[in-house]
Amino acid sequence: MKVGTFPWLIQHELRLWWRDLSQSWRSSQPLWIFLGVASLALGGLAVLSVLWDALSEVREVFLNTTPPVGVLWIAVIAWIGSFLYAFYIAMERSLVALFDRGDLDLLVSSPVSSKVIFASRWLSVVIEVFLGFSLLVVPFSLLVVLVGIPKLLGIYPALIGLSLTATSLAMLLVLWLVRFLGARRARTFAQVLTAVLSTLLFVAVQLTNLSQTSSQNIGTWTAPLRPLFVEGGPLGPDSLVWFPARTIFLDPLSVLLTILFSSALAWLTIEILHRSFVQGTQQSVTAKRAPAYSTQAVHFRQGFTRILLFKEWRIIGRNPYLLSQTFLQLLFFIPLLFVVARDSGGSGIAGLTTVLPLVSVLVGSQLTMTLTGICAAGEEASDLLKSSPVPGKNIRRLKLLAALIPPWVLLSPLFLVLIVQGAPWLIPLVIFLSATTCSAMLRLWNARPIPMADLFGRQRKTSQSADVFLSVLEAISVFAWAALAFSLGSNHGWLTGISLVVVVPTFALGYARSRALGTSLGF
């Protein structure tokens, strides 16, 4: 292969990608991967055997006619959901490929043309997006072939079109943001945008879990839009607009349109953006320092406790990416809470005593664990702390406190609500304080140092964040505490007993594990 050419650079990109992937697989537990793949395969076979008769009917539908309207709408929704997810992944990977990878200076300063460099980066992101979906699609495609619906193999051209389109648009947005906001702000903006997009997607997918009243409201809101979607309407099932979804059913015109549209977009992206890419890269490397953010006098505080607490909170508060990711994790609880509120059937004080303690434990524990991870595992100057005369255990205690205080302050109004409403509040408060402290201690004991950028796996420079055992232990602990809070509010005595039986050994196991493995935090 001729060096410096497009295929040569693609080979280089894929080799780096493969090494990253194989390295992370080696360091994460292969047993879990094996178990996951085996479960998927066995589950697929079980589903196939149970649904064989039903699938035969589906096969008849697909073999003889064009897909029914209902199936098309499902495909449209699936395509939109997949596109949003692909766009999210493509933005994340574009940011890494265009601004985080250390070899850009070398490539841009070489005689290889900027167009070739950009095209290779673009294609590597396309491949990453495509392969990310392929893991889900391959078992499905095997299934449709087995069942005898080869028409659904149209999912592959649909997926290629989706990967090309999502990557092109994601790169366009990333570079446009760099042009108008500068590399640093663009990065933050893109991070927040991707976090919000994924949250919206998640909440949208879970809309059906919302209470019945909400579902009725949604029906009322969407009523004026319905004429647009009827047969013959501008957005009706026969509209050309839905050609990407129809590609899934191997409709020849739609496949052709998908290929033409995504290829044209790809060509335009590379032709137009490769110059912006070079400018953006230069800007990210030689970015002029922004004007001073603050020239206000800093008055030094007396007392190490206050100094350390404020230092930790400043670092958390000044990192929009960490904040957005932290709150994103909390948003995932929203649908669950709706379900609990709906199923517990309580309203007024009865509802409050069930839901509020549960909210406080789930949200508080998750927030505490994330903040402990940032304060302890994300410590940037562990050598400085270790070379100081302050004993390590004092620093760890203060960091624990720094992680606990914000959730305590943020969630304390919930207990004020209980007090004002005359509902029992003392036991829920004790459970909340215990659950958050327990979660923080589990995370602190078992924390491993991780660069800040890797705390939420963005740059994937290390695979240390993938401590599967700890994640499972923490999840068991949090849900046991949540069950305890819920059971006391809803008078399920048996659940209280089970929760207590789970909470204590989980805590002990976390402590024993940390003693056995030792700490590598460095302070």
Add this chain to the structure above:
Amino acid sequence: MEPALELISLCKRYGDHIAVNHLSLQIEQGEFYALLGPNGAGKTTTLRIVAGLAQADGGDALVFGHSVTKTPQLAKQSLAYLPDEPMLYSKLRPLEYLEFVAGLWSTPAAQAERYAQDLLKKLDLWQVRGDFIETYSRGMKQKLALAGAFIHQPKMIILDEPLTGLDASAARLVKDMLSDYTRQGNTIILTTHIMEIAERMAQRIGIINHGQLVAEGTLDQLRARSGETGGTLETVFLELTEKQDLGAQEVEQQV
């Protein structure tokens, strides 16, 4: 007067590799001492043990008479360590960073605040005091880390390659600051690969190789030891380390 630093048969091993091999040396208060050695000689490991960042497998290090193994807090109280890759907080501003470092060493707030402002002005960082550290260049970060070493006014500062990334004027400024600091009776221990710095600034020079002290003394004493009368420190250094390498090879062959 107690020595500022005394290493007593210090040992450190990483698996089969002996990083520090029964190293003993003594550095007096107010002395500017340069510790030289080829890559992998054990300089950084030795200094990390003294700073409390690594544990010795044998022997001890006394900082102003306090053992780093038995009374580490007392030993660390009068010591600052500046590694070659300074670790700073990207989302803090320089004064906030200095406030934190001063807090770690329990320096009175008012005194630390005044001194921090002086240091930033002296090191030409005052104009950028409102920026986050993540926006700083390598040289600016190095200067800020140096300010962090000075902020609690330790009696001894250990610097591992302190001039890396500094431009000529900043390097000159730092060298002047270090010289002034020793003139006030404080101790500086420095490792560097730039022989000219050790030659011009250090009162005594220690050369280590394979974790052992090969030679120690003033430049003239080292010249006499190597037989390179009138030679530069570079030629003396190469002569002494090569002699030791040859000696080590002969021992290996005999074994």
